[in-house]
Amino acid sequence: MEYVYAALLLHKLDKEVNEANLTSVVKASGADVNEAQVKSLVAALADVNIDEAVKAAPVAVAAAAPAADAAADAPAKEEKKKEEPKNEEAAMEGLSSLFG
Secondary structure, three states: OHHHHHHHHHHHOOOOOOHHHHHHHHHHHOOOOOHHHHHHHHHHOOOOOHHHHHHHOOOOHHHOHHHHOHHHHHHHHHHHHHHOOOOHHHHHHHHHHHOO
16 A cells, blocks of 8 residues: 555656655655565556546545534443443353354
């Protein structure tokens, strides 16, 4: 994933997405560089218009949803607390069924 991020960063900065630049960015991030992955990404992006690919990518709208649903989740958490006190033996029986 860091290779894709490096390619997007280079594109955003109007730098050429090539093996040398990708390697430099990945090394600067502190990650180990896998030359095969760098070569394959550069080859895969050779015929791709990154601007169009970014525009066509689905936008994560769900990021705003947790803030709106925070009030709705509070009662659900309280209900879970009420259900938690279970018999320890019943819990162990459930675990033992996993192992035959």
